[in-house]
Amino acid sequence: MNNIAVSTRVRFARNLKRYPFVGCMNLSQREELISLVKTALEKAAPGVFEYYPMNELSDIKAAMLVEEKLISHELDKDSGFVAISHDRTSSIMLGEEDHLRICNILPGLALGETLSSADKIDDILDQRLDYAFDENLGFLTNCPTNLGTGMRASVILHLPALEKAEFIPVITGSIGKLGLTVRGSYGEGTKVSGALYSISNQVTLGISEIESVSKLDTVVNQIMEREESARERMRKNDRYEDEIFRNYGIMRYARVMPLDEFMELSSWLRLGAPIMGISERDIDRLTVMASPAHLCGDTILSPEEINKKRADVVREFLGKGKI
Amino acid sequence: MNNIAVSTRVRFARNLKRYPFVGCMNLSQREELISLVKTALEKAAPGVFEYYPMNELSDIKAAMLVEEKLISHELDKDSGFVAISHDRTSSIMLGEEDHLRICNILPGLALGETLSSADKIDDILDQRLDYAFDENLGFLTNCPTNLGTGMRASVILHLPALEKAEFIPVITGSIGKLGLTVRGSYGEGTKVSGALYSISNQVTLGISEIESVSKLDTVVNQIMEREESARERMRKNDRYEDEIFRNYGIMRYARVMPLDEFMELSSWLRLGAPIMGISERDIDRLTVMASPAHLCGDTILSPEEINKKRADVVREFLGKGKI
Numbered sequence: 293m294n295n296i297a298v299s300t301r302v303r304f305a306r307n308l309k310r311y312p313f314v315g316c317m318n319l320s321q322r323e324e325l326i327s328l329v330k331t332a333l334e335k336a337a338p339g340v341f342e343y344y345p346m347n348e349l350s351d352i353k354a355a356m357l358v359e360e361k362l363i364s365h366e367l368d369k370d371s372g373f374v375a376i377s378h379d380r381t382s383s384i385m386l387g388e389e390d391h392l393r394i395c396n397i398l399p400g401l402a403l404g405e406t407l408s409s410a411d412k413i414d415d416i417l418d419q420r421l422d423y424a425f426d427e428n429l430g431f432l433t434n435c436p437t438n439l440g441t442g443m444r445a446s447v448i449l450h451l452p453a454l455e456k457a458e459f460i461p462v463i464t465g466s467i468g469k470l471g472l473t474v475r476g477s478y479g480e481g482t483k484v485s486g487a488l489y490s491i492s493n494q495v496t497l498g499i500s501e502i503e504s505v506s507k508l509d510t511v512v513n514q515i516m517e518r519e520e521s522a523r524e525r526m527r528k529n530d531r532y533e534d535e536i537f538r539n540y541g542i543m544r545y546a547r548v549m550p551l552d553e554f555m556e557l558s559s560w561l562r563l564g565a566p567i568m569g570i571s572e573r574d575i576d577r578l579t580v581m582a583s584p585a586h587l588c589g590d591t592i593l594s595p596e597e598i599n600k601k602r603a604d605v606v607r608e609f610l611g612k613g614k615i
Numbered sequence: 616m617n618n619i620a621v622s623t624r625v626r627f628a629r630n631l632k633r634y635p636f637v638g639c640m641n642l643s644q645r646e647e648l649i650s651l652v653k654t655a656l657e658k659a660a661p662g663v664f665e666y667y668p669m670n671e672l673s674d675i676k677a678a679m680l681v682e683e684k685l686i687s688h689e690l691d692k693d694s695g696f697v698a699i700s701h702d703r704t705s706s707i708m709l710g711e712e713d714h715l716r717i718c719n720i721l722p723g724l725a726l727g728e729t730l731s732s733a734d735k736i737d738d739i740l741d742q743r744l745d746y747a748f749d750e751n752l753g754f755l756t757n758c759p760t761n762l763g764t765g766m767r768a769s770v771i772l773h774l775p776a777l778e779k780a781e782f783i784p785v786i787t788g789s790i791g792k793l794g795l796t797v798r799g800s801y802g803e804g805t806k807v808s809g810a811l812y813s814i815s816n817q818v819t820l821g822i823s824e825i826e827s828v829s830k831l832d833t834v835v836n837q838i839m840e841r842e843e844s845a846r847e848r849m850r851k852n853d854r855y856e857d858e859i860f861r862n863y864g865i866m867r868y869a870r871v872m873p874l875d876e877f878m879e880l881s882s883w884l885r886l887g888a889p890i891m892g893i894s895e896r897d898i899d900r901l902t903v904m905a906s907p908a909h910l911c912g913d914t915i916l917s918p919e920e921i922n923k924k925r926a927d928v929v930r931e932f933l934g935k936g937k938i
Contacts, residue, residue, distance in 0.1 A: 530919070534870035534926070541864030547857035596853070603857070 295565070295572040296516045297401035298448040298477070298488060301361065302410040302505075305433045305442040306392040306417070307424045313434050314387055319371075326373050326386055332420035333375060333384070341382075346372035352592070355585030357383075361397055364388055382413055389434045390442075392417065399573055401447055401516075403509045407501060430497065437494075441501045446492030447512045448477050450572075452563050453522035454515075455487045463518075467511055471495035486555030486562075486579070491515065523563070536564035544610045548596075549603040554582050570610075578609050618888070618895040619839045620724035621771040621800075621811060624684065625733040625828075628756045628765040629715040629740070630747045636757050637710055642694075649696050649709055655743035656698060656707070664705075669695035675915065678908030680706075684720055687711060705736055712757045713765075715740065722896055724770055724839075726832045730824060733766075753820065763820035768828050770835045771800050773895075775810040775886045776845030777838075783812065786841075790834055794818035809878030809885075809902070814838065846886070859887035867933045871919075872926040877905050893933075901932050 307313065308328075311321055326345075333341050346354060346369050357363040362383040363374050372387040385393040394417070396410040417423075424432040431442035438444075454460055464474045473494045476482035491512055493504045526532055539560035543549075549557075561568070562575045580586060587593065587601045630636065631651075634644055649668075656664050669677060670693050680686040685706040686697050695710040708716040717740070719733040740746075747755040754765035761767075777783055787797045798813045799805035814835055816827045849855055862883035866872075872880075884891070885898045903909060910916065910924045 531871060537868035537870055538865050541866070541868030542861050543864070545860035545864030545867070547860055548854060 295400075296450055296519050297512070298450055298572075298576050299361070299397055299399050300402045300406045300445070300447050301395065301397040302403075302406045302443065302445045303393055303395040304410060304414050305390040305431065305438045305444075306394065306414070307390050307432055307434065308392075309422045309424045311391060314389065314391060315434075322371055322373075322387065325391060328421055329375065329384065329386060329392070329417065332417055335420070336416040340377050341375040341384075342378065344374050344376065346370065346374065346387075352585050352588050352590075356583075359580055359583035359585055362395070364393070382409065384413065384417075390438070392421075399576065401509075401512060403445060403447065403505045403512075407445065407505050411501075438496055440495075440497035441499065441504060443496060443501050443504065444492055445505050445508050446475075446490045447508065448488055448490050449512065449515060449519070450487055450559065450562055451489050451515070451519050452487040452559050453526050454519050456526070457522050459518070459522065460489065463515060467491070468494075470507060470511060471499075472508060472511055485552060486559040488555075488559075526563075533564075533567065536560055536567060540564065540568060540610075543606050545607070546603045548599050549606060550599050551582075551584065551602070554602055554606065555579075558582070574609075578606065581605055581609070618723075619773055619842050620835070621773055621895075621899050622684075622720055622722050623725045623729045623768070623770050624718065624720040625726075625729045625766065625768045626716055626718040627733055627737050628713040628754065628761045628767075629717065629737070630713050630755055630757065631715075632745045632747045634714060637712065637714060638757075645694055645696075645710065648714060651744055652698065652707065652709060652715070652740065655740055658743070659739040663700050664698040664707075665701065667697050667699065669693065669697065669710075675908050675911050675913075679906075682903055682906035682908055685718070687716075705732065707736065707740075713761070722899065724832075724835060726768060726770065726828045726835075730768065730828050734824075760817075761819055763818075764822065764824045764827060766819060766824050766827065767815055768831050769798075769813045769815035770831065771811055771813050772835065772838060772842070773810055773882070773885055774812050774838070774842050775882050776849050777842050778810045779849070780845050782841070782845065786838060790814070791817075793830060793834060794822075795831060795834055808875060809882040811878075811882075849886075856887075856890065859883055859890060863887065863891060863933075866929050868930070869926045871922050872905075872929060873922050874905075874907065874925070877925055877929065878902075881905070897932075901929065904928055904932070 308325065311317060311325065330343060346367060354369065357374070358365055360380060362376055362380065363385055367374065367385050367388045372385065374386070375384040381397055383395045385395065394410055394413050396406050398406045426432055430440040433439055433442050451460065454463070460474065467474065471494050473492055475490045475492065476484045477488035477490050491508065493508055539557050543557045543561060558575060558579055561570070562572055565572050565575060582602050582605055584598050587598050587605065593601060631648065634640060634648065653666060669690060677692065680697070681688055683703060685699055685703060686708055690697065690708050690711045695708065697709070698707040704720055706718045708718070717733055717736050719729050719736070721729045749755055753763040756762055756765050774783065777786070783797065790797065794817050796815055796817045798815065799807045800811035800813050814831065816831055862880050866880045866884060881898060881902055884893070885895055888895050888898060905925050905928055907921050910921050910928065916924060
């Protein structure tokens with residue numbers, strides 16, 4: 293059942309005392325902040341991170357980091373800065389909405405592990421930097437919706453069966469009452485594609501990180517159970533295997549594949565992964581590989597070329613299987 | 616270019632003097648006729664034919680013969696009789712519209728060869744039976760549209776590119792003026808599917824068999840040239856290969872396949888045969904194998920079972936290839 297979960301992400305929003313919020317910082321303050329963070333990280337975890345000033349990254353490289361969910365669209369292309377661990381599970385953005393955005397991401401459902409990884413980075417920086425913290429409000433953040441823990445934990449779930457059963461609005465309604473929210477897989481304001489939904493905590497004030505994550509874990513498990521039952525019902529349909537295999541056949545042989553179609557087809561593929569003998573994790577990696585910037589790599593490709601290359605990459609990926 | 620032609624068929628309508636037309640024959644006259652024909656065939660070509668009284672054939676076996684185009688739907692299920700050569704290229708129906716329907720069928724475009732094969736059978740029977748023939752009207756037939764040569768020659772052409780270019784009505788209009796006609800691949804009154812069109816002579820009076828066949832041959836060659844040019848244009852389309860391969864992918868993996876969809880998909884497969892390294896003749900054989908009665912074989916299957924078995928047969932067929 294855990295294969296329903298694509299990935300788990302935890303991020304902390306942190307700001308430092310004695311600095312204005314991001315939008316009001318001047319150049320020397322920004323440089324000071326970057327230097328403080330680099331020094332802190334290198335002392336506590338030497339060689340673990342790579343550092344990228346955003347203005348030194350090409351648009352494609354920056355977009356690749358967004359596709360890997362290591363940075364957000366909101367990280368400023370000129371003044372932004374990011375530290376990324378070599379294993380690509382941790383990133384620290386400077387110059388997003390807050391001074392610091394500490395992000396950890398792991399495959400599958402791994403809330404405890406992801407939270408503890410993010411906590412470690414947070415502790416390292418907390419010991420060496422002077423966080424803006426208030427007894428009553430908790431961590432002070434640029435946007436009041438992050439006050440308190442400054443934490444957002446999110447789990448991306450693959451919910452094709454619940455989507456087909458038109459059950460997502462029911463979930464959205466009921467988990468809203470618990471201080472949780474459902475979004476597209478690239479976070480706030482992003483559309484849903486490939487039946488990938490991000491479930492995350494909305495409330496950060498008056499609740500501890502542990503409580504918040506534990507509540508999310510319970511709800512995510514309930515949703516996964518419902519998805520599993522809905523899949524069980526789908527499997528009883530005479531045309532179920534036929535649909536899985538037809539979509540597989542198109543993926544296996546298409547020469548041109550737009551992103552929207554890829555998301556739709558790969559959702560079928562992920563659903564049918566057990567029948568196909570393909571691992572869901574591999575399909576999730578394929579989804580990143582088939583994203584526009586990853587397809588471009590070092591060269592700028594036209595939209596048509598991207599759609600052709602996506603079909604090539606998918607064919608090569610599936611061609612390795614034995615079906 | 617010859618791969619555009621699926622098969623060539625020539626049939627002669629013949630009636631015997633001293634017998635009333637089929638609808639007015641009594642049982643003993645029918646039996647006499649069957650006996651005359653069997654004797655004539657066995658004397659001239661011993662062991663070449665198998666003989667089937669229609670009332671001894673199951674509905675499925677009869678339908679299989681229709682699918683192979685060895686008999687027509689119109690052959691009476693009770694009183695009809697058919698002689699079929701072991702190589703399944705010749706059949707003689709008794710008790711269809713006329714006393715005798717001599718039919719020969721060969722793969723591809725082979726008008727000369729098919730005509731001469733049918734002629735041989737016709738000569739054998741002519742020598743031993745007393746054909747109803749009139750100096751002015753030629754062979755006398757039940758339906759006046761067959762008077763004269765009593766011959767219909769038809770070529771089944773696969774015209775997906777001309778169909779897509781909406782050029783078929785133009786062809787239908789222009790060849791009508793030449794005494795030729797365009798029909799569905801199972802002959803008069805049958806609908807077109809899989810872009811398979813039967814081109815045949817309409818006129819039998821005031822023209823010799825040779826003239827008729829030669830005119831048909833010329834026109835068929837012209838249509839094939841036009842189809843070839845239209846295919847050339849299709850191939851220049853960016854999405855051409857993609858469409859071929861997607862349809863191939865669905866055929867290769869579907870678990871359920873209704874007949875209409877099979878005809879549509881196999882039309883794409885036949886068009887893309889050169890790319891796929893599959894021979895058009897093999898695809899034409901698959902089309903017969905994927906027909907309902909052939910799928911049933913010795914057992915009666917439900918429509919759902921037939922659609923599943925069709926998908927199995929197609930998968931097995933394509934699985935032998937290397938793509």
